[in-house]
Amino acid sequence: MDLGLRGRTALVCSSTKGLGWASARELASAGARVAVHGRDPEAAAAQAAQLPDAVGIGCDLTTEAGAESLAAQALELLGGVDILVLNGPGPAPGRAAGLSAEEVRAALESLVVAQTTLLQRLLPPMRERGWGRVVAISSTSVEAPIPNLALSNMGRPALISLMKTVASEVAAEGVTLNAVLPGRFDTERVREVNRSTAERAGLSADEVLADSLTTVPARRLGEPEELGAAVAFLASERASFITGTALRVDGGAVPVL
Numbered sequence: 001m002d003l004g005l006r007g008r009t010a011l012v013c014s015s016t017k018g019l020g021w022a023s024a025r026e027l028a029s030a031g032a033r034v035a036v037h038g039r040d041p042e043a044a045a046a047q048a049a050q051l052p053d054a055v056g057i058g059c060d061l062t063t064e065a066g067a068e069s070l071a072a073q074a075l076e077l078l079g080g081v082d083i084l085v086l087n088g089p090g091p092a093p094g095r096a097a098g099l100s101a102e103e104v105r106a107a108l109e110s111l112v113v114a115q116t117t118l119l120q121r122l123l124p125p126m127r128e129r130g131w132g133r134v135v136a137i138s139s140t141s142v143e144a145p146i147p148n149l150a151l152s153n154m155g156r157p158a159l160i161s162l163m164k165t166v167a168s169e170v171a172a173e174g175v176t177l178n179a180v181l182p183g184r185f186d187t188e189r190v191r192e193v194n195r196s197t198a199e200r201a202g203l204s205a206d207e208v209l210a211d212s213l214t215t216v217p218a219r220r221l222g223e224p225e226e227l228g229a230a231v232a233f234l235a236s237e238r239a240s241f242i243t244g245t246a247l248r249v250d251g252g253a254v255p256v257l
Contacts (some may be wrong), residue, residue: 004237006031010083011074013061013118016043018187019137020087022228028052030232032083035074039063061088062110066144067117074122078116080129081122083235086115086159090189091151093196099150111155111222116162123166123175132175133235136163137227142182142246150196160246176243178234183250184212185222218251 009032012024016038028034028051037049038044041058048056055077060066074081078211091107119134126132138156140146145153160179184190191205198208213219230249233239248254 001238003232005083005232005234005235008032008082009035009078010085010176010235011035011044011057011070011081011122012085012087013037013070013080014087014089015085016040016047018189019182019185019224019227020085021047022224023085023087023135023137023231024051024054024228026225026228026232027083027085027235028054030236032235033078035078035081037070037074042245061114062106064109064113064117065139067114068121071118071121075125076126077136082126082129082131083133083135084118084122085231085235086118086134088114090139090149091155091252093148093193094150095148096153097152104154107151107155108158111152112158112162115159118129119162123170124177125210127170127173130174132170133239134163134175134177135234136160137181137231138179138181138246140177140183140248140250142181143248144254147239149193164244174240175199176234176239176240178239178244180230180234180245181246181248181250181254182227183222183248183253184216185224185225187228190221212240216251216253220251222249222251 010027014020014037015024036048037057044056044058048054057073061071070193141153142157163177194205194208198205
């Protein structure tokens, strides 16, 4: 299927590894010119060098200032951003009991404030051109909170609610906003959560993984490329009538339609 992305430009946040990198690869293979972002400029440049006609941008995306810097650099290097893939590192695992106000503020800064800053900077040009795509890589915690991920459970639904609101405001202008809700994928983030859960429960990480897969009808972890393909489709010309939607990519784990 031709996704109609040749000549389009895409900024993929936190894309030097994991689900962000898989999304950047899929968009590049569909013909988009991609900006690969990471905290480390050298890592971003190295990953970008593996894609055709891509650029690397290194900056911290956990603050409003970092988001402002990323937006400015992407606009300069790409000459405009047609596709924005919102993504970022999740907060540290932990329970809700005992959370400090500082931990909550830091999580919301990273998961909501920085992402909102990018939207405010990059949406207006999309609206002026009459074409734009925003896809957030979020989590199934938007629909069903995940144990031991209290901060993530708090921040991710807030961003998706904002995107749903904005989607209705700009739909008539050719701009769509959607999200993908990944379940358990073979990424370092899932391994980190498994290690944390294992330590708390007195189990091995392999035991935690095996137990978690009993809740996934597909009985396996997802491959990052499977999530990247969903992102590329939602960012495509083919998905022009899909907006304000959250698509679960979880192997059937969340037990609702």
